Amino acid sequence: MSQHETEAFGGVLCAGFGTRMRPLTEAVPKPLLPLLNIPFLSYPLTLYAEAGIEQVGMNLHHLADTIPPVAGRLCAQFGLEPHYAREWEILGTAGGIRGIWRSLDEPDATLVVSNGDSVSGVDVGTHLRDHRASDAAVTLITRPLPDDQPGGVWLDDGGRLAGLRDARRPDAPDDDQLTEVAYTGIQMLEPGLLSEVPLEEGDIFGDIIAPRLNDGDIDVRAGHYEGFWAALDNPELLMSTTRRCLDDPELFRLAPLEASAEPGVFAANPDDLPEDVEWNPPVFVGPNVEFEGAATVGPYAVIDGVTIESDATVREAILYGVDTSISGPWVDCVAVADQQVALEDRGRGESSS
Numbered sequence: 001m002s003q004h005e006t007e008a009f010g011g012v013l014c015a016g017f018g019t020r021m022r023p024l025t026e027a028v029p030k031p032l033l034p035l036l037n038i039p040f041l042s043y044p045l046t047l048y049a050e051a052g053i054e055q056v057g058m059n060l061h062h063l064a065d066t067i068p069p070v071a072g073r074l075c076a077q078f079g080l081e082p083h084y085a086r087e088w089e090i091l092g093t094a095g096g097i098r099g100i101w102r103s104l105d106e107p108d109a110t111l112v113v114s115n116g117d118s119v120s121g122v123d124v125g126t127h128l129r130d131h132r133a134s135d136a137a138v139t140l141i142t143r144p145l146p147d148d149q150p151g152g153v154w155l156d157d158g159g160r161l162a163g164l165r166d167a168r169r170p171d172a173p174d175d176d177q178l179t180e181v182a183y184t185g186i187q188m189l190e191p192g193l194l195s196e197v198p199l200e201e202g203d204i205f206g207d208i209i210a211p212r213l214n215d216g217d218i219d220v221r222a223g224h225y226e227g228f229w230a231a232l233d234n235p236e237l238l239m240s241t242t243r244r245c246l247d248d249p250e251l252f253r254l255a256p257l258e259a260s261a262e263p264g265v266f267a268a269n270p271d272d273l274p275e276d277v278e279w280n281p282p283v284f285v286g287p288n289v290e291f292e293g294a295a296t297v298g299p300y301a302v303i304d305g306v307t308i309e310s311d312a313t314v315r316e317a318i319l320y321g322v323d324t325s326i327s328g329p330w331v332d333c334v335a336v337a338d339q340q341v342a343l344e345d346r347g348r349g350e351s352s353s
Contacts, residue, residue: 008128008188010048010080011100011113012041014071015061015087018117020234027337029063031116032070033238034320034336036245036255037268037286037304040232041067042074043254044114044186049078051125053112056080057100061087094202101194111189118185119241120229121253127223131188136221138193138209140164141186143225151180153222161222167210181222184229193218228252235334235341242318243300246282257284268304277308280315292325316343 018025024033031041041058048056056075060067064086075082085099097113104111110132112124122141131139140161145151154163155178162172172178187204197208212218228251230241249257249266257266264281267273273285276294283297286304293310297303301314308314309327318334319326332343 007107007109008051008053009101009104009107009109009111010044010053010056011097011104011111012044012056012058012116013093013096013100013113014041014067014116015059015064015090015096016116017062017090021238023339024235024334024336024341025062027339029066030232031058032067033232034302034304034318035119035232035238036242036257036284036302037320038256039070039074040117040119041071043119044116045071045074045078045080046254047114047120047122047124047186048112049080050123051112051128053124054079054081055083055104057083057085057103059085059087059091059096059099059103061090090201091199092201093204094197094208095200097189097204098194098197098199101191101197102199106191106195108191111191111194113187113189115185115231117232118229119232119252119254120184120186120225121227122184122186122225122229124186127186127225128188130223131221134219134221136219137190138218138220139188139223140220141184141188141223141225142181143184143229145180145182151182153181153183154178155181155222159222159224161220164205164210164213164220167214169213170216181224184225185231188223236343238334239300239316239318239343242284242302246284246300246302265298286320295326 014031018030021030032039068084071082083103085103101111127141142153152165156162156173162169162178213220232238245252245255265279265283267285268287274291277291278296280298284302288305289303290307295308295312297314300316302318305321306319307325309325312326313329315331317330321337322335323338334341
């Protein structure tokens with residue numbers, strides 16, 4: 001068998017500024033922000049490892065030096081070999097993907113690319129086999145269109161990809177005969193297309209794929225996924241996704257929500273939970289939490305890397321790596337590495353299922 005038939009490589013887009021996550025991303029790049037105490041980056045790496053992928057590339061720009069130490073440890077845990085593509089000027093999704101491919105030595109194999117702020121339980125291995133069997137240049141993993149998220153991917157009545165954004169396949173039916181779906185943030189690209197992507201700033205959809213689709217010069221297919229998915233674009237979406245996972249521990253198969261003796265209290269060290277804390281489930285307690293007395297925790301609290309004082313109330317809050325002791329009320333907020341967002345001042349986000 002050829003290398004193309006036997007190998008695939010992974011990529012994660014990690015270079016963005018995380019503007020909608022500010023001020024959290026002033027201290028931590030978005031791929032390293034935690035969902036249930038695990039960096040966003042860990043979730044696509046897990047999917048790659050499950051699919052048998054052995055090498056993964058990541059592009060770096062914003063807070064670039066902070067990512068390799070964490071990514072290296074995660075890759076070692078999953079048996080992945082990491083590669084990095086540093087961008088001195090940010091290159092967007094098109095140049096970013098080309099840089100990732102180049103960091104992998106431009107292999108003659110499928111490149112699976114994930115957004116650094118999307119999490120899901122996609123079976124990459126199955127979709128990869130379907131992609132290869134189709135001989136398509138690109139497969140976009142899609143999902144049903146939610147009420148609160150943009151779509152931009154259009155399918156005909158046979159489930160075939162007919163349009164992307166404003167572009168349409170030359171033989172596509174009229175729009176009133178198409179079904180709009182959403183993109184999960186995972187795509188599969190073949191080296192023939194990757195070799196045509198310039199190493200310069202650009203949008204992989206708007207500048208590369210859509211014009212070719214319009215001209216009928218490329219075969220783009222849709223892979224269909226209906227399981228858990230969330231785009232963690234801003235603190236409100238991070239909180240709403242956290243709430244959904246805590247409410248239904250079976251919802252997201254990669255979520256580290258193992259049952260403990262205290263119902264609804266998901267703890268890394270369940271035997272060390274203090275009895276004088278008032279627990280209001282659901283809550284998540286990481287391995288690096290110190291309690292100084294009878295605090296009130298929950299509902300919807302995720303804490304790690306913090307010291308909780310006896311007078312503290314933590315509710316509807318994600319507190320991670322906060323140097324100062326937590327005292328008094330911490331409610332409707334996200335705080336990471338001493339950067340804090342008050343959610344009540346910004347409105348609620350709705351995460352998609």
